[in-house]
Amino acid sequence: MSTVWLEMPKQRPTAAKPQRRDPVATRQKLLTAARREFAKSGLAGARVDEIAARAGVNKQLVYHYFGDKDALYLAVLEWVYEEIRAQERTLNLEGLPPEQAIRKLIESSFDHLALHPDFIVLLNDENRNGARHVRASLRIEDMHSPLVSMVSKILKQGVRTGTFRSGVDPVHLYISIAGLSYFFFSNTPTLSAIFGKDLSSPTARRARRKHVVDLVMQALRP
Amino acid sequence: MSTVWLEMPKQRPTAAKPQRRDPVATRQKLLTAARREFAKSGLAGARVDEIAARAGVNKQLVYHYFGDKDALYLAVLEWVYEEIRAQERTLNLEGLPPEQAIRKLIESSFDHLALHPDFIVLLNDENRNGARHVRASLRIEDMHSPLVSMVSKILKQGVRTGTFRSGVDPVHLYISIAGLSYFFFSNTPTLSAIFGKDLSSPTARRARRKHVVDLVMQALRP
Amino acid sequence: MSTVWLEMPKQRPTAAKPQRRDPVATRQKLLTAARREFAKSGLAGARVDEIAARAGVNKQLVYHYFGDKDALYLAVLEWVYEEIRAQERTLNLEGLPPEQAIRKLIESSFDHLALHPDFIVLLNDENRNGARHVRASLRIEDMHSPLVSMVSKILKQGVRTGTFRSGVDPVHLYISIAGLSYFFFSNTPTLSAIFGKDLSSPTARRARRKHVVDLVMQALRP
Amino acid sequence: MSTVWLEMPKQRPTAAKPQRRDPVATRQKLLTAARREFAKSGLAGARVDEIAARAGVNKQLVYHYFGDKDALYLAVLEWVYEEIRAQERTLNLEGLPPEQAIRKLIESSFDHLALHPDFIVLLNDENRNGARHVRASLRIEDMHSPLVSMVSKILKQGVRTGTFRSGVDPVHLYISIAGLSYFFFSNTPTLSAIFGKDLSSPTARRARRKHVVDLVMQALRP
DNA sequence: AATGAATGAGTTTTCATTCAT
DNA sequence: TATGAATGAAAACTCATTCAT
Numbered sequence: 001m002s003t004v005w006l007e008m009p010k011q012r013p014t015a016a017k018p019q020r021r022d023p024v025a026t027r028q029k030l031l032t033a034a035r036r037e038f039a040k041s042g043l044a045g046a047r048v049d050e051i052a053a054r055a056g057v058n059k060q061l062v063y064h065y066f067g068d069k070d071a072l073y074l075a076v077l078e079w080v081y082e083e084i085r086a087q088e089r090t091l092n093l094e095g096l097p098p099e100q101a102i103r104k105l106i107e108s109s110f111d112h113l114a115l116h117p118d119f120i121v122l123l124n125d126e127n128r129n130g131a132r133h134v135r136a137s138l139r140i141e142d143m144h145s146p147l148v149s150m151v152s153k154i155l156k157q158g159v160r161t162g163t164f165r166s167g168v169d170p171v172h173l174y175i176s177i178a179g180l181s182y183f184f185f186s187n188t189p190t191l192s193a194i195f196g197k198d199l200s201s202p203t204a205r206r207a208r209r210k211h212v213v214d215l216v217m218q219a220l221r222p
Numbered sequence: 223m224s225t226v227w228l229e230m231p232k233q234r235p236t237a238a239k240p241q242r243r244d245p246v247a248t249r250q251k252l253l254t255a256a257r258r259e260f261a262k263s264g265l266a267g268a269r270v271d272e273i274a275a276r277a278g279v280n281k282q283l284v285y286h287y288f289g290d291k292d293a294l295y296l297a298v299l300e301w302v303y304e305e306i307r308a309q310e311r312t313l314n315l316e317g318l319p320p321e322q323a324i325r326k327l328i329e330s331s332f333d334h335l336a337l338h339p340d341f342i343v344l345l346n347d348e349n350r351n352g353a354r355h356v357r358a359s360l361r362i363e364d365m366h367s368p369l370v371s372m373v374s375k376i377l378k379q380g381v382r383t384g385t386f387r388s389g390v391d392p393v394h395l396y397i398s399i400a401g402l403s404y405f406f407f408s409n410t411p412t413l414s415a416i417f418g419k420d421l422s423s424p425t426a427r428r429a430r431r432k433h434v435v436d437l438v439m440q441a442l443r444p
Numbered sequence: 445m446s447t448v449w450l451e452m453p454k455q456r457p458t459a460a461k462p463q464r465r466d467p468v469a470t471r472q473k474l475l476t477a478a479r480r481e482f483a484k485s486g487l488a489g490a491r492v493d494e495i496a497a498r499a500g501v502n503k504q505l506v507y508h509y510f511g512d513k514d515a516l517y518l519a520v521l522e523w524v525y526e527e528i529r530a531q532e533r534t535l536n537l538e539g540l541p542p543e544q545a546i547r548k549l550i551e552s553s554f555d556h557l558a559l560h561p562d563f564i565v566l567l568n569d570e571n572r573n574g575a576r577h578v579r580a581s582l583r584i585e586d587m588h589s590p591l592v593s594m595v596s597k598i599l600k601q602g603v604r605t606g607t608f609r610s611g612v613d614p615v616h617l618y619i620s621i622a623g624l625s626y627f628f629f630s631n632t633p634t635l636s637a638i639f640g641k642d643l644s645s646p647t648a649r650r651a652r653r654k655h656v657v658d659l660v661m662q663a664l665r666p
Numbered sequence: 667m668s669t670v671w672l673e674m675p676k677q678r679p680t681a682a683k684p685q686r687r688d689p690v691a692t693r694q695k696l697l698t699a700a701r702r703e704f705a706k707s708g709l710a711g712a713r714v715d716e717i718a719a720r721a722g723v724n725k726q727l728v729y730h731y732f733g734d735k736d737a738l739y740l741a742v743l744e745w746v747y748e749e750i751r752a753q754e755r756t757l758n759l760e761g762l763p764p765e766q767a768i769r770k771l772i773e774s775s776f777d778h779l780a781l782h783p784d785f786i787v788l789l790n791d792e793n794r795n796g797a798r799h800v801r802a803s804l805r806i807e808d809m810h811s812p813l814v815s816m817v818s819k820i821l822k823q824g825v826r827t828g829t830f831r832s833g834v835d836p837v838h839l840y841i842s843i844a845g846l847s848y849f850f851f852s853n854t855p856t857l858s859a860i861f862g863k864d865l866s867s868p869t870a871r872r873a874r875r876k877h878v879v880d881l882v883m884q885a886l887r888p
Numbered sequence: 889a890a891t892g893a894a895t896g897a898g899t900t901t902t903c904a905t906t907c908a909t
Numbered sequence: 910t911a912t913g914a915a916t917g918a919a920a921a922c923t924c925a926t927t928c929a930t
Contacts, residue, residue, distance in 0.1 A: 021909075026914080128263075183401025215398055243890075271924075627845025727910080
């Protein structure tokens with residue numbers, strides 16, 4: 001599970017004294033700070049001042065490196081999308097038996113959200129305004145997930161081997177797998193309040209993870 | 223399915239001289255306008271000016287009737303929660319056979335979101351800030367859904383009659399039913415962009431509805 | 445010669461205590477302050493903060509009453525144009541003999557600029573950007589000066605009575621009359637510096653006034 | 667008529683390897699860019715960034731070569747003043763008969779403004795702030811126009827030969843000659859708008875030129 | 889109840905200028 | 910000489926909220 005975005009920008013190894021000017025590091029610091037601020041407060045609620053302060057740099061550099069608040073938001077979105085794709089690339093579902101492959105997909109999908117709660121918040125904002133940035137981004141367009149076709153392959157294989165029932169649409173299955181985890185993480189606070197039950201605890205998470213895996217696996221039985 | 227919020231503000235009754243002052247109507251106009259504005263722009267992005275303009279009344283009345291922007295937001299939240307509970311009360315699942323009951327629950331859950339897309343947006347914002355308003359609201363606390371215990375009953379009955387398998391947690395099943403629809407509606411824009419496929423069309427919706435019902439029903443088989 | 449713009453906004457006569465809220469007065473205070481600031485610093489150099497401070501009101505009221513800086517600038521332009529037209533309307537050249545009429549026109553043209561030095565500065569900025577505001581203004585469009593046709597009439601009459609030579613284009617004569625004064629006032633600082641001679645003194649002005657009148661009158665001799 | 671400022675920056679000479687560093691050329695490129703930017707936007711409206719971009723060099727070089735924005739503005743002013751003096755030096759009015767001399771002076775004055783429209787805009791800004799730069803410039807001080815004394819000589823000679831009337835002040839005549847052209851060019855946009863007549867066309871210019879020459883020549887008749 | 893004026897504290901963005909390489 | 914990073918002050922404009930009528 002990648003945690004790249006939490007790492008500090010690499011120091012140039014040969015530099016004796018700490019670099020006072022390091023554009024790459026500065027850009028990364030801004031991006032990291034922006035990710036946190038946007039996740040905490042949304043696009044409209046985020047403050048450029050706050051982002052610069054978190055990054056420990058001058059506010060003007062936001063404009064120097066990214067143009068404006070909106071472009072910075074897009075850069076963050078591209079980052080988190082790249083991150084999720086990177087994680088997907090590490091799955092290597094191909095060699096596995098259908099059942100194991102689907103199970104692994106569900107679990108890693110759940111775990112990714114658990115590890116990157118900001119992803120959800122960023123996406124929610126993006127969806128509210130009609131995916132304006134995502135649709136405009138060439139980079140994200142190029143990141144089309146290979147998972148749907150993979151899910152399709154796995155389903156077919158599973159049907160062939162008698163592991164899965166037929167008639168399951170791979171796109172919708174993928175959406176379901178994502179949604180079963182996404183909604184849980186996304187709505188933990190209101191669900192906890194409504195049910196009077198803390199769903200953010202590790203125990204509750206484990207229970208949810210198990211439930212999601214079970215639900216999907218049972219649903220796929222022939 | 224209640225559609226109260228789509229109704230036009232009450233017409234002035236039969237008074238000869240058009241009534242310039244109508245507190246109830248004014249309050250409702252503000253609430254309706256606020257619901258739309260908050261749904262469109264989120265809590266931080268919503269503009270009090272815009273709400274007043276949409277309602278066609280003076281901005282000061284927002285403060286007169288609701289105190290401040292935050293309280294208005296809470297009032298909107300209470301409204302949509304009340305709405306969803308009202309809808310749930312109309313279900314009358316008790317008399318139905320378990321399978322039909324669950325199916326009806328899933329479908330009406332899906333349909334409610336389809337009809338009230340703003341509900342999702344409002345909840346997302348609320349969840350981002352830790353359900354601050356919901357937890358503070360006594361009214362919402364009183365609206366604890368009776369559905370969980372009902373789902374529990376239905377599940378037990380289904381197990382008894384051999385319709386359902388055992389071992390399914392009612393709370394998580396409820397969350398799953400909600401999440402399978404919620405995520406689809408919530409993320410339609412980004413999903414459409416990523417999959418290069420318009421998920422907002424009636425056809426796509428129908429397909430999703432069927433998939434969700436199938437998935438859950440299949441998962442509950444013994 | 446109108447000095448309207450220097451007057452304080454009228455107090456409401458019946459108000460015992462000074463009005464705390466007087467939209468008309470507030471608007472006028474802003475307009476007056478803006479006129480001075482724009483004249484001093486030009487459109488780009490003027491500061492909205494400074495205008496509000498000069499007017500003694502909150503900066504936001506600039507936006508409340510005028511929309512933005514640009515619209516405020518246009519309002520000032522309309523004001524000074526209206527002023528110059530108002531002054532022209534008071535001339536009553538019709539009844540005068542041609543020679544007196546032209547002389548009066550030259551003198552009052554000179555005097556208006558002497559009295560309203562800001563007019564020049566405002567116009568210069570407007571001309572630099574291609575008369576963007578003037579062309580967009582319906583009010584200024586409606587203020588077409590009646591002077592050109594009047595000059596035309598006077599010239600014709602003068603030719604008929606043998607006072608003036610023929611062949612003088614009225615539009616260009618009007619421009620010349622304006623230009624002979626305008627340039628003097630407009631460029632007083634650089635001309636004074638270049639000629640090493642203070643052209644801003646009352647004596648120098650009187651001399652210039654006489655020169656302009658003489659030049660034009662002599663040029664019109666048959 | 668000098669057109670130096672329209673020329674492209676000097677081509678790199680015959681050096682085999684293209685010369686990356688050429689202080690003289692860089693300075694000139696900056697000056698040319700600054701002239702255009704100041705003419706377009708005025709001192710306050712001009713952007714150092716834009717000047718550097720137009721010049722195709724790094725912004726820092728503005729400070730390296732000129733100190734600050736203000737000093738760059740002064741350098742531009744000195745340039746245009748030098749240009750106008752250079753043009754005046756080429757007139758050679760001395761040998762001409764008085765009438766021809768004055769006519770030539772008027773025409774070349776008109777033509778210079780026609781060819782260098784930016785001169786006007788630069789001067790307007792300078793005049794608004796009281797000729798601050800011109801007064802501070804030793805170079806401009808040294809450029810005192812020899813024309814006034816020349817006009818004086820021409821006038822005297824003309825009076826002697828019976829060509830001109832007496833009593834015309836040479837300084838004011840010079841100002842008038844300048845003003846009759848200057849105002850026309852300076853205010854073309856607003857005048858065109860107000861008169862509903864395009865004064866920027868070649869035809870309109872020719873008519874204006876003729877009018878100005880006529881007006882002055884007629885005014886000087888005995 | 890209802891209106892519009894008025895406010896003060898922000899919020900994004902701009903810009904001349906300086907620093908480090 | 911030349912570059913691009915970095916800065917701080919200020920710019921236009923926004924916005925929730927309160928005041929006066």
